[in-house]
Amino acid sequence: MADNSKEKKGPEPMETLLKGAGMLPEIFLKMAQTGLKNFVNFQEQWLERTGEFRKSTKSSTHGDLKEDAFNAWTRLYEQEFRKFFKIPQLGLTRLYQEKMIRWMDKFNIYQATVAEFSRLLSLPMEKSFQVLQEKLVELTDKGGLPEDPKEYYQMWIKILEGRYMTLFQSPEYTRALNKTLDSMSECSKAKKEVLQDFLNMLPVPTHKELDELYKEIYLLKKRIKELEKKK
Amino acid sequence: MTPPKISVDLMLSKLAEAAEKARTRAEKASEILLGPLETAIATTPCDVVYEEDRIKLKHYRPTTKIQLSTPLLLVYALINRETMLDLQPGKSVVQNFLREGIDLYMIDWGYPTRKDRYLTIDDHVNGYMDNAVDFILKKHNLDKINLMGICMGGTFCVMYSALHSEKVQNLVTTVTPTHFDTDQGLLHIWMRDMDVDRIVETYGNIPGDIMNLGFLLLNPARLMIDKYVGFLENMDNKKFVENFVRMEKWIFDSPDVPGETFRQFVRDCYQKNLLIRSKMEVGGQVVDLKKITMPLLNYYGKYDHLVPPEACEPLITKVGSNDTENVCLDTGHIGIYVSSKCQKEFVPRIAQWLKQRTTDKKKCKTKPPSRKKRVAKKTPAQSKPALKTKKNK
Numbered sequence: 001m002a003d004n005s006k007e008k009k010g011p012e013p014m015e016t017l018l019k020g021a022g023m024l025p026e027i028f029l030k031m032a033q034t035g036l037k038n039f040v041n042f043q044e045q046w047l048e049r050t051g052e053f054r055k056s057t058k059s060s061t062h063g064d065l066k067e068d069a070f071n072a073w074t075r076l077y078e079q080e081f082r083k084f085f086k087i088p089q090l091g092l093t094r095l096y097q098e099k100m101i102r103w104m105d106k107f108n109i110y111q112a113t114v115a116e117f118s119r120l121l122s123l124p125m126e127k128s129f130q131v132l133q134e135k136l137v138e139l140t141d142k143g144g145l146p147e148d149p150k151e152y153y154q155m156w157i158k159i160l161e162g163r164y165m166t167l168f169q170s171p172e173y174t175r176a177l178n179k180t181l182d183s184m185s186e187c188s189k190a191k192k193e194v195l196q197d198f199l200n201m202l203p204v205p206t207h208k209e210l211d212e213l214y215k216e217i218y219l220l221k222k223r224i225k226e227l228e229k230k231k
Numbered sequence: 232m233t234p235p236k237i238s239v240d241l242m243l244s245k246l247a248e249a250a251e252k253a254r255t256r257a258e259k260a261s262e263i264l265l266g267p268l269e270t271a272i273a274t275t276p277c278d279v280v281y282e283e284d285r286i287k288l289k290h291y292r293p294t295t296k297i298q299l300s301t302p303l304l305l306v307y308a309l310i311n312r313e314t315m316l317d318l319q320p321g322k323s324v325v326q327n328f329l330r331e332g333i334d335l336y337m338i339d340w341g342y343p344t345r346k347d348r349y350l351t352i353d354d355h356v357n358g359y360m361d362n363a364v365d366f367i368l369k370k371h372n373l374d375k376i377n378l379m380g381i382c383m384g385g386t387f388c389v390m391y392s393a394l395h396s397e398k399v400q401n402l403v404t405t406v407t408p409t410h411f412d413t414d415q416g417l418l419h420i421w422m423r424d425m426d427v428d429r430i431v432e433t434y435g436n437i438p439g440d441i442m443n444l445g446f447l448l449l450n451p452a453r454l455m456i457d458k459y460v461g462f463l464e465n466m467d468n469k470k471f472v473e474n475f476v477r478m479e480k481w482i483f484d485s486p487d488v489p490g491e492t493f494r495q496f497v498r499d500c501y502q503k504n505l506l507i508r509s510k511m512e513v514g515g516q517v518v519d520l521k522k523i524t525m526p527l528l529n530y531y532g533k534y535d536h537l538v539p540p541e542a543c544e545p546l547i548t549k550v551g552s553n554d555t556e557n558v559c560l561d562t563g564h565i566g567i568y569v570s571s572k573c574q575k576e577f578v579p580r581i582a583q584w585l586k587q588r589t590t591d592k593k594k595c596k597t598k599p600p601s602r603k604k605r606v607a608k609k610t611p612a613q614s615k616p617a618l619k620t621k622k623n624k
Contacts, residue, residue, distance in 0.1 A: 149245055153460070160452040161450065164451055168420075174421060185426075185430055188433050188434070210346075211348070214346040215349055225358070
């Protein structure tokens with residue numbers, strides 16, 4: 001009798017398995033719900049951050065739109081995206097990962113500063129055409145428009161030269177220039193660190209090793225020259 | 232209100248004319264550009280008489296009888312190459328000096344490599360320059376030489392003359408910056424806040440390409456646009472094309488600048504302006520401008536956008552010499568050396584000035600005047616409109 005009942009119910013592990021299988025849809029549903037919730041939260045955070053970007057650009061006039069967009073992007077990058085580059089690295093190759101990420105970070109900043117610098121350099125060009133137009137209108141009213149096309153070119157180039165001179169003497173330009181040079185140096189430095197690591201794997205000397213050698217040679221030569229002069 | 236008259240038809244006909252001219256020009260230009268062109272620079276024969284590391288001392292072969300036994304050593308800047316002084320026949324400072332009977336030497340700074348990054352101003356001034364001077368003195372059995380510097384080379388010459396005044400008979404400085412605390416000149420504004428340490432640590436030597444780009448940015452309208460428009464307008468003229476290509480060869484031939492030299496030059500000169508205040512240290516010694524007691528002739532350009540007059544003028548008031556003279560030419564930074572107008576005045580004037588102050592009475596035809604008379608006397612160039620002279624009393 002007991003054997004029959006066992007046969008009818010089936011073995012215990014099988015029963016447990018079947019019970020568990022029955023709960024699978026519920027588990028999957030819960031996982032999907034959690035996943036979707038996290039995804040929605042993430043999206044909300046992104047939308048909040050990009051909302052800041054939109055806010056700063058929306059209120060600008062057309063003329064300042066580009067400048068504000070650059071500043072907003074730089075701010076956004078430094079406050080939001082850069083956090084991801086600063087996540088601590090783990091594992092055996094953590095040092096190399098850190099250097100690579102540092103290079104990517106410096107490269108992004110370099111791109112942003114170069115874009116800003118290029119925008120600054122393009123301003124005199126835009127302004128020169130505006131000023132030329134105004135000047136031509138003035139000349140038209142006076143009835144003294146030049147007949148030779150070359151004279152228009154000469155007028156424009158003189159205006160452009162003047163505009164560049166004004167820009168180059170401004171503190172804004174000096175700041176942008178120094179910022180670009182600094183970010184270029186930082187990016188180059190970070191790139192070299194990564195490349196040094198690759199080169200260390202190959203049987204070739206690196207700049208760092210050669211610099212140490214050059215310094216020693218330089219100091220030795222200097223010492224020899226001093227001694228020769230004393231003789 | 233009557234509508235303004237715009238002679239559109241006239242403008243269009245002018246444009247059509249210009250287009251036709253451009254077509255003819257382009258045809259001739261292709262013949263010229265595809266044909267043989269004489270664009271060699273620095274062709275005046277010379278011998279390399281001394282070498283040390285990357286530095287070469289060139290001695291130019293005399294083309295006429297030497298009129299001055301005291302040789303003249305030309306020291307160019309570390310930026311760009313000294314080939315500008317011998318760009319082409321007819322526009323060669325070197326050939327003009329040889330024609331005046333000057334025994335001429337020139338330092339070729341060469342092309343620094345990474346191993347030169349640790350070389351300082353001391354290495355250049357008290358090292359290479361001093362060794363070159365000693366070589367010349369020994370060769371000619373002399374105690375002193377005449378020294379002439381161009382731009383940063385002039386700054387080096389000023390330092391050298393203060394530190395080794397016993398070896399310098401006469402000093403000529405041309406477009407030489409010595410006073411850096413001025414807002415005239417974009418370089419002075421830009422260098423003030425530059426983080427030079429970061430740049431030197433990153434690059435070692437300052438790449439010549441970055442220097443080139445920086446100089447182009449000083450006036451992009453003229454140097455990147457107008458210059459090439461001018462070339463397109465004249466490319467059917469073979470002489471013009473040859474001269475243009477020579478200038479292009481020189482202007483974009485930029486060696487790297489040794490890092491430590493660049494660092495000290497920017498920091499001590501551009502940022503702290505120590506030189507003109509006699510507070511700059513080179514090799515542990517203070518460069519005291521009062522020790523410059525030999526005659527000084529100081530040339531600069533009125534329209535020099537790299538080294539403005541304000542950066543050059545004060546030198547004669549800071550040195551210890553009683554025989555000093557400022558000469559301001561109506562030209563720019565390199566116009567002094569390459570413009571046809573200045574070619575006729577510049578070198579002959581320097582040669583005459585040197586001959587008047589030589590101690591070798593046998594070779595010199597002109598009797599050197601007394602010091603008081605020399606200072607008060609008006610030089611012939613003052614009467615000519617191109618030259619403006621300020622003498623130190």
